[in-house]
Amino acid sequence: MKISIIGGGFMGEAFARGMIKKGKISISDVIIAEVNQERRKELSNQGYIVTENAFDACSSASVILIAIKPQDIDQLTDLAKYIPEKSIVISIAAGISISTIQNITKHQNVIRVMPNLPAAIGEGAIAYLVSDEITVKQKNIAKVIFDAVSTIAIEVENESEINLATAVHGSGPAYVFLLMESMIESAVTLGMPRNDALALVRSTVKGSALYASEGNVLPQELRNAVTSPGGTTEAAVAKLDALGFRNALNEAIQAAFIKANDLAENNQKN
Numbered sequence: 001m002k003i004s005i006i007g008g009g010f011m012g013e014a015f016a017r018g019m020i021k022k023g024k025i026s027i028s029d030v031i032i033a034e035v036n037q038e039r040r041k042e043l044s045n046q047g048y049i050v051t052e053n054a055f056d057a058c059s060s061a062s063v064i065l066i067a068i069k070p071q072d073i074d075q076l077t078d079l080a081k082y083i084p085e086k087s088i089v090i091s092i093a094a095g096i097s098i099s100t101i102q103n104i105t106k107h108q109n110v111i112r113v114m115p116n117l118p119a120a121i122g123e124g125a126i127a128y129l130v131s132d133e134i135t136v137k138q139k140n141i142a143k144v145i146f147d148a149v150s151t152i153a154i155e156v157e158n159e160s161e162i163n164l165a166t167a168v169h170g171s172g173p174a175y176v177f178l179l180m181e182s183m184i185e186s187a188v189t190l191g192m193p194r195n196d197a198l199a200l201v202r203s204t205v206k207g208s209a210l211y212a213s214e215g216n217v218l219p220q221e222l223r224n225a226v227t228s229p230g231g232t233t234e235a236a237v238a239k240l241d242a243l244g245f246r247n248a249l250n251e252a253i254q255a256a257f258i259k260a261n262d263l264a265e266n267n268q269k270n
Contacts, residue, residue: 001025001141004061006054006076008034008043011092012067014120016048018148021122033057058082063141066091066101070267073104080106088138090145094166095263097159098131108133111142112159114166117173119149125172126153127165163264167256175252180205 003025005012012032019025027047033054034040040050051057054075058064059082066076070093083089089110091101101110110131118124126146130139146153156162180201187197212222227233240246 001029001063002061003030003063003065003145004057005030005032005065005067006057006079007067007069008032008036008039008048008050009067010120011115012065013043014115015065015067015092015145015149018119018122019145022148024144024148031057031061055079055082058084058087060084062087063145064089065145066093068093070095070263073100073267076104079104083107088134088142090142094170095163095260095267097264097268098129100268102131109138110134111139112162113146114162114170115149116169122149122151124150125169126150127156127162127169128153129156129159129162159264160261163260164257166260167253170260171253171256175249176205 001024003016003019005016016027016030016032020027020030028049031049031051032043033051033056034043035052037052040052044050055078058079061084064083064087066073066089068075073093073096083105087107087109089101089105089107090113091098091110092113092115093101094114096112098110098112101112102108108131111128111134113126113128115124115126119126126149128142128146130142134142143153154165156165183201183204184194184197187200188194192200212219223237227237
């Protein structure tokens, strides 16, 4: 499987690194097109085949991963001349619909993917949408790629659903990091050394996520199990409820969803 990655940024490299680490491909099977000279040098020093020209990178690829910024998508207008007929185009460009990718590349076999930040360490979550032209075999190839960077990949039915997934898991790491940041600052304010607070919060969040991943126990059941009547956790949760914690998070996700739809609509018009 020859893979061309258009855009050698953080997430493009994460996909390459994940596939190589899990033995799905060798580094010689990857060619990365990157316009930034300094970044090309960094990638080359890691052993990747690198080029400045996105068109050259596609000519022999069975999978083309578009990992550029949404505002740069129009730079790929002439890509159609270089995409092999049976190749798969996978786009992780946020807010860019499948129909837009098809129009730009003149290629119909397209998969739109929304990964998230933990993909960089092989622990990501992915939502994806396939065009009508994608075959079962091509979808299975894509799943191999997804498995290299994620622990779960969920197929959605339409563009709106992938925008919703963007608001939940795409932006989700920021919600978790903000929670961590707030916990650390509260601990420091109450007198805990910052390094101790950072270490405790990191361990707590990691352990809680791993614990929640075990078995089929729902989060509310886990919360109830750790919330003893009359205890410290009950007092904390009651205060969070009184201050509207759940409603605030609900409105935050709604705001992200609205923004994702707006960005998609604007990109569609452009």
